[in-house]
Amino acid sequence: MPMVRIDHTRRDDPDFAGKASETVRSALETAFSVPREDFFQVVTAHEFGSGLFGPQRFLDIEHTQDLVFVQITCATGRSKEQKIALFQAISSGLAGETGMRPDDVIINLVENQRENWSFGRGEAPFA
Amino acid sequence: MPMVRIDHTRRDDPDFAGKASETVRSALETAFSVPREDFFQVVTAHEFGSGLFGPQRFLDIEHTQDLVFVQITCATGRSKEQKIALFQAISSGLAGETGMRPDDVIINLVENQRENWSFGRGEAPFA
């Protein structure tokens, strides 16, 4: 049910998109119990400073230009604990799979209703 | 009022974006009573497996690589019946206009408040 948008700056790494896709999918399976086959993702590369913009530091976290944004639209109903587990799984997973700093992983969730989803044929299986 | 993002894999079909745009606009007019002139859309082509990712099958629906994601941000207040009518109109419309399988049309709605929209000049006509 989640739809994921991943925006990153690794334009010269052809493997990044696939690794990021699988890492976020796996994190959603682990932390949110999303079925393995439930992944719909768009991954886009940008140039830092002309397509993707972010700060050098926010709160107490330093950022580099190797920044990734993970925006996940999903149905409402997950607990704070599940959300924190998801954030941990994505940031540590991306660090482990791609070598990026976990400090550079920015994540946000947009929640909607279960009736707001169609996965084909115009059907709304959760309405 | 809706803002629509359409992500697809028909990179070699220069007519797809226009047909998809008009199909989704028309479906919003029919199912949600959106005025004809109320359309704000971004349509982006991706390569399957490096820019757009999805499963071969989810729930009981088979997917191909000719997959399209339609994400619609719109004001809250539509009924389940309207949402299902919208999903049907988009998936059957895209199938009819572009020849894609209705099974490959993935849709989700993100709802917000009417006061959250400006259509120019910094005005908020529904605030």
Added chain:
Amino acid sequence: MPMVRIDHTRRDDPDFAGKASETVRSALETAFSVPREDFFQVVTAHEFGSGLFGPQRFLDIEHTQDLVFVQITCATGRSKEQKIALFQAISSGLAGETGMRPDDVIINLVENQRENWSFGRGEAPFA
């Protein structure tokens, strides 16, 4: 905390993205009291009519093909007055900085919960 997506049609103006980014960041600081270092933005250029679509007129506002969409995901809790102030600051700021018509600035806000954000290391500072 906001994440901003800016979609525009000024493909031949290499300075537009930076100016738009800074204008929206500054407007969020002024109208929503967002900290100066709290900006996470994706700016994308499109061709009007094949990547970005919009009407010639909606409500009483005329639009040209020099259209910009500003979609802001942010935490819930701002008043109508703050939202209107934000819309005014963005549209007048973009007009002043880039010479575009304020009529061509389309804005919408998607609100979520504060616990839905991670700014690095998988931490959820507002959960």
